Amino acid sequence: MPRNEPTEVTDGWGGERSPKRRKAVRYGVPVAVVGVSAAMIGLVPAFAGSAPDLPKISAQDLIAKVAKSDVQQLSGTVRVTTDLGLPSLPGVGGGAGGFGGGEKGGDGASAAPQKKLMELASGAHTLRVAADGPDKQRVSIVDKAAEYSLVHDGKDVWAYDSGSNTAVHSTAPDSRSGKQHRAPEGLPKDLKGATPQDLAKQALEAAGDTTSVTVDGTAKVAGRDAYQLLIKPKQAGSTVGSIRVAVDAENGTPLKFTLTPKSGGAAAVDVGYTNVDFAKPAASTFDFTPPKGAKVVNGDKDRATAQRGHGKDAPSRQHLAKEMDGPNVIGKGWTSIATIKGDGPGLPSGKDKDKAKGAGGDVGKFLDSIGDEVNGKFGSGRVFSTRLVNALITDNGTVYVGAVDKQTLINAANAAK
Structure with missing residues (x-):
C-alpha cells in the first residue's frame, strides 16, 4: 500500500x-x-x-x-x-x-x-x-x-x-x-x-x-x-x-x-x-504495602494540620477564587503570552542595577550574566531566556512569559502600556 x-x-x-x-x-x-x-x-x-x-x-x-x-x-x-x-x-x-x-x-x-x-x-x-x-x-x-x-x-x-x-x-x-x-x-x-x-x-x-x-x-x-x-x-x-x-x-x-x-x-x-x-x-500491579521499616505518614492528617496552622492568616475564599483565575493571557495561538501584573519594584536595571548590591556581591553583574536588559515604551526590564520559554520582567514587577522570542515579549509589553 x-x-x-x-x-x-x-x-x-x-x-x-x-x-x-x-x-x-x-x-x-x-x-x-x-x-x-x-x-x-x-x-x-x-x-x-x-x-x-x-x-x-x-x-x-x-x-x-x-x-x-x-x-x-x-x-x-x-x-x-x-x-x-x-x-x-x-x-x-x-x-x-x-x-x-x-x-x-x-x-x-x-x-x-x-x-x-x-x-x-x-x-x-x-x-x-x-x-x-x-x-x-x-x-x-x-x-x-x-x-x-x-x-x-x-x-x-x-x-x-x-x-x-x-x-x-x-x-x-x-x-x-x-x-x-x-x-x-x-x-x-x-x-x-x-x-x-x-x-x-x-x-x-x-x-x-x-x-x-x-x-x-x-x-x-x-x-x-x-x-x-x-x-x-x-x-x-x-x-x-x-x-x-x-x-x-x-x-x-x-x-x-x-x-x-x-x-x-x-x-x-x-x-x-x-x-x-x-x-x-x-x-496486583496496584497493590501497595509499605516495606518493613518504612516511615508511614498520614497524608490526610498532615494536610489538615498544615491548613489549621494558617489560622486567621488563611486566605479568604474570594482571594483564593481570584488566585485560581491565573495569569491574564494576551495574543493568539503560538504567540500567546501570559501576563502577571506587578504591584511593586521588579528586578533592578539601568542605574538602579549598577547601584544594587547583595550579600553575594554586585547584583548588577549577576543579573547581566543571566538576563538581557531591554527598554521600550513600557520602560525597562530584563528578558530571561531558555531554549523554549522566555520571560520579561519589567521594572515595576510585571511579568510577560511565553514560548515566544524576545521581540514578541517587548512588543506585548509596549502594547499593554
Whole structure:
C-alpha cells in the first residue's frame, strides 16, 4: 500500500466542516506548549525500526482518531528527557503540597508528587506506568539508586520514596458520581503529564488557523505501527519549531511526543514509550504495602494540620477564587503570552542595577550574566531566556512569559502600556 505523503491542513482546515471534522478541530495546538514546558516531561531516543507501510490517512482523520482514542488499560515504560536550557538549581521543587508536607515541609515532604515532577525538569528519566480505568493507576520513576512510586487504587493513594523509605497514605476524594474516587493532585486519573497521550492531547487542544498540521510518513515506536503527525506554528514569533506525534495506527493512542525548538538542536521536550501493552494489567500491579521499616505518614492528617496552622492568616475564599483565575493571557495561538501584573519594584536595571548590591556581591553583574536588559515604551526590564520559554520582567514587577522570542515579549509589553 502507498506510504503516507505530507498532507497539510491549512487555514480553517479547508471547506465546509462536517460534525466529525468540527469535533476533530477541537484538538489544536499552541497555548498548551507553555504548560507542557512547565510540566517538564521529556523524551525518547529517535524513532527506531523501519517505517511500516500503512493505508493513507488525512491529517483531519488522524486528529479525529486521536480524539476518539479512549484507551483505559495499558502498561509500559516511558523514556523521559527534557532539555529546556534551564540552569541547574539545587533544591528546586521542594514544596510538599498534595500528599501532606504542608508549607514547612512536613513528614511526607520527600514523597510529595510535586517535588518529584519538578525533578523531571531536566535530564533523562525512566517511568513505568500502568492504568486500569479511572480508579487504578500507577507511576514509578526509576532512578539508579532509588525508586519513587505513586499508586492510586480506589479510595487509597500511596506515595512512596525508597530513597528516604517514606510512604504517604491519602484518601482519594469522591468523584461527582459517588461511585469512583478521583486521583488527587499529583496523580490525575489519566496519568496527566506522564505519558505521550496527555502531552499530545494538550498540544492538540488549541490550534486553528495559526497552525500547519500534516501527516509526515510512518514509524515503528515501541514495536507498534504508527503514523507521524507533524505540527508547525505559522506565527513567526514562536520559539517552537515543530511538534511530532507518533499515533498508534490501530487504536489512535499517541506513542511518542517530540517538541523541537526553532533554534534547532536536541528536542526540548520528548516523551515516548519504549514498550507498551494495551492488555488489562494484573490486579496486583496496584497493590501497595509499605516495606518493613518504612516511615508511614498520614497524608490526610498532615494536610489538615498544615491548613489549621494558617489560622486567621488563611486566605479568604474570594482571594483564593481570584488566585485560581491565573495569569491574564494576551495574543493568539503560538504567540500567546501570559501576563502577571506587578504591584511593586521588579528586578533592578539601568542605574538602579549598577547601584544594587547583595550579600553575594554586585547584583548588577549577576543579573547581566543571566538576563538581557531591554527598554521600550513600557520602560525597562530584563528578558530571561531558555531554549523554549522566555520571560520579561519589567521594572515595576510585571511579568510577560511565553514560548515566544524576545521581540514578541517587548512588543506585548509596549502594547499593554
